[in-house]
Amino acid sequence: MIVSLRRERIVWLALFIVVITVITWKSNLLGTSETLIEYEPPLHPPNDENVVVTVRPPQETTGTVIDTDTDTESPPSTPAGSSDKPPAIGPFTLVPEGAHSPGFTLLDNLYLWKGTFYVITSDVSKFPPLANMISVPRPLAENVDLTPTDQEMQFLSPYEVESTLGKQAIRIEGLSVVVYDPPEFMSHLYHWWGEVILGAWRILSFEGAKTNEVLTPRRFLLPFSVKGAFRDHAKVDGPLMRAAWPNAQIEESDYWDDMIALNATVVFERVMLINRPAAHRHPWSNRWFKMIAGTMNVTVPDDFWAPIRNTIVTNILGYLPTPASGVEQPLRKPPLVTYVSRQSAGSRRLLTKDHEALLSAFADLEAQGVCEFREAQMENLSLREQVELVARSTVSVV
Numbered sequence: 001m002i003v004s005l006r007r008e009r010i011v012w013l014a015l016f017i018v019v020i021t022v023i024t025w026k027s028n029l030l031g032t033s034e035t036l037i038e039y040e041p042p043l044h045p046p047n048d049e050n051v052v053v054t055v056r057p058p059q060e061t062t063g064t065v066i067d068t069d070t071d072t073e074s075p076p077s078t079p080a081g082s083s084d085k086p087p088a089i090g091p092f093t094l095v096p097e098g099a100h101s102p103g104f105t106l107l108d109n110l111y112l113w114k115g116t117f118y119v120i121t122s123d124v125s126k127f128p129p130l131a132n133m134i135s136v137p138r139p140l141a142e143n144v145d146l147t148p149t150d151q152e153m154q155f156l157s158p159y160e161v162e163s164t165l166g167k168q169a170i171r172i173e174g175l176s177v178v179v180y181d182p183p184e185f186m187s188h189l190y191h192w193w194g195e196v197i198l199g200a201w202r203i204l205s206f207e208g209a210k211t212n213e214v215l216t217p218r219r220f221l222l223p224f225s226v227k228g229a230f231r232d233h234a235k236v237d238g239p240l241m242r243a244a245w246p247n248a249q250i251e252e253s254d255y256w257d258d259m260i261a262l263n264a265t266v267v268f269e270r271v272m273l274i275n276r277p278a279a280h281r282h283p284w285s286n287r288w289f290k291m292i293a294g295t296m297n298v299t300v301p302d303d304f305w306a307p308i309r310n311t312i313v314t315n316i317l318g319y320l321p322t323p324a325s326g327v328e329q330p331l332r333k334p335p336l337v338t339y340v341s342r343q344s345a346g347s348r349r350l351l352t353k354d355h356e357a358l359l360s361a362f363a364d365l366e367a368q369g370v371c372e373f374r375e376a377q378m379e380n381l382s383l384r385e386q387v388e389l390v391a392r393s394t395v396s397v398v
Contacts, residue, residue, distance in 0.1 A: 131281060177200060187229065188232055340376055
């Protein structure tokens with residue numbers, strides 16, 4: 001059979017999409033089979049300009065060496081007279097195992113009073129700059145200064161604690177995931193799962209790999225989401241969260257307001273603090289233009305995403321489907337390639353002729369036994385059907 005040049009190009013395009021999707025899907029969600037970069041996130045990353053990154057093989061070093069000639073913003077110096085002895089109110093604040101990438105910071109013993117976070121430390125150099133952890137909680141817009149103020153977070157030396165926070169605090173046990181952003185980017189499946197959750201889980205997995213334990217979140221706190229504003233239009237984010245962490249609470253602005261109304265100091269045992277503007281301060285954000293850019297350079301175990309994936313699928317389906325053939329396994333039968341069509345969506349869809357050409361190319365591949373093909377319009381499937389299809393798919397083209 002003679003294949004036209006156009007058809008041949010479409011076939012190669014389809015193959016290219018399959019290969020790229022396999023690589024991206026495997027790297028971002030499953031981890032790679034080999035550690036390409038062994039990286040420990042610096043507390044004080046370089047500025048965006050004049051950055052030189054030198055990566056050495058894992059067997060030679062455990063860190064990425066980053067050199068820069070530019071000045072780096074640093075926290076204020078510790079006031080004289082501070083003490084290494086913890087104050088009466090509770091332990092010092094820590095960044096366990098240095099688990100931080102701009103916008104994603106793991107903190108032990110983070111204090112809160114009247115809506116302001118307080119970091120208690122006798123050495124502020126052990127912490128990232130405030131702007132790399134938090135920002136003013138306003139919607140993103142041009143010419144809007146989101147630089148954090150004393151209202152969002154402050155460093156306190158031990159001798160300042162009693163006059164500011166008192167001598168006792170209400171302790172909130174377990175891991176609290178705090179998304180310190182307005183809900184404008186939360187109410188979208190990709191922004192929530194592909195940036196907020198995926199980025200946070202990479203940092204938690206980085207720390208967990210060092211301590212041999214990844215803590216399960218007990219609560220998700222969204223201080224500026226009112227009456228479900230974080231939920232997506234397709235109504236998928238909420239149910240998936242319940243499936244991933246059935247025992248975790250999802251708290252919104254009313255919880256935050258209650259904490260303020262207490263007029264008492266609260267201390268969170270462990271916080272994963274997430275902030276979009278801070279995340280975009282990472283040098284790689286200007287290359288990828290994604291909130292998650294910095295966390296993708298943090299070394300995590302190969303199967304770091306497996307606990308979430310397996311829990312969601314098992315809780316929704318009651319079992320864990322096996323894809324037709326694994327990426328690294330011999331092809332016992334053709335892999336299932338699922339193309340998620342957006343042709344009925346109002347935006348971000350293919351031109352009709354390109355959509356039809358892609359379907360035709362995949363039909364050819366299926367006829368040749370290269371793959372099994374499925375076109376799916378997720379909006380026409382139940383949540384269970386969506387999860388089952390994705391779980392069975394070897395490759396998803398989205």
